[in-house]
Amino acid sequence: MDVELDQVLCTVLSLEEDYPVLSPPLRSQNHLSSHFFTSGHFISQKETQEALHHSAILQQTVCELCSILGIYKGPQTGKRMGQNITNMTNPLYIYIFFKFSKNVIFFHFIGKNSDDRQNGCKKPRVETMPSGAQSSARSRKKTIYSNEQIKFFQNQFDCNPYPDFVSRCRISQITGIPEPRIQVWFQNRRARYL
């Protein structure tokens, strides 16, 4: 249907705003005050394959590191590690951003792709947090929905708690809320009342 296609297209075009692309870390010494710095893990392609198949290794490494250093691990930020790394094409580096705050280590995984190959460094270097991340460890900007929007979601939920992508695009277009937000809303809504 033309209308549906239009709705999907609108949604896809609007996705970019909702999913900011993580930019490569900037090289600058002035931003040390933000307390983020990078441990650049240089790994070979073979090792990358290993990492792909054992995506929990890095996470476990961090956990062990924490226990050795006698510090505590905060919640992990960044994308889900396994999927994220798996989806990357030929990553050469995997960066772990650390932030220390009150005896807690927050870590943030960033997979770098081949674009950064020539800039790659083989030893840890100090970096700032990429632009996709907030100053806080987790980039969590809470969307506040209006009563009308919630009421509309609610109606749609009563009709169908499991809207498919096209339906979500329709809702997205009507309410002006990005489709991923709508998916999250329905997930949380199901978790609460189903």
Added chain:
Amino acid sequence: MDVELDQVLCTVLSLEEDYPVLSPPLRSQNHLSSHFFTSGHFISQKETQEALHHSAILQQTVCELCSILGIYKGPQTGKRMGQNITNMTNPLYIYIFFKFSKNVIFFHFIGKNSDDRQNGCKKPRVETMPSGAQSSARSRKKTIYSNEQIKFFQNQFDCNPYPDFVSRCRISQITGIPEPRIQVWFQNRRARYL
């Protein structure tokens, strides 16, 4: 580990107190489910004076009413009762708005002043909820922790602001505070200081 298992078991067994079972459903007609209705409490000026001096009476009445009816009291909405009633000049009626929702009674005190005198009714009537209404599952009972308990929490927090379930159970067993309260305490604590 045996000790840990023991701690978890203790916590689970103590949960019942913290998670009261919801009362049996009301035998209510459908029209009550989503509406507010009023119990117009007609009281004389003398009784009003009484109420002014014992502002907790009405609140307690509602509590007893709830316990008699076998339902749970939602959070009180509207102004704080004592202040609200005290500030009113010569009230003739005191209205209690009730709302049933999910086996919970929400009540809202409204002091009506002389403007509504002629409209006063002596029998319950259906009303809409005044602004400021909330929807919540149960009345909020604020736990007050002793200095020792807070000090202990504090120590644990300094060591690890993100205790996992087992750790929380340990803290729970030591302090005698239910595990969910401990989780809330750490959440609030993190929100304040991390």
Added chain:
DNA sequence: TTATAATTTAATTCT
């Protein structure tokens, strides 16, 4: 009034 316990909900991680 302030401090803080409790609640709600969007977002995130992991399975």
Added chain:
DNA sequence: AGAATTAAATTATT
């Protein structure tokens, strides 16, 4: 998709 958890924001109590 669901379970568990977290942060953010708000509400309400002492």
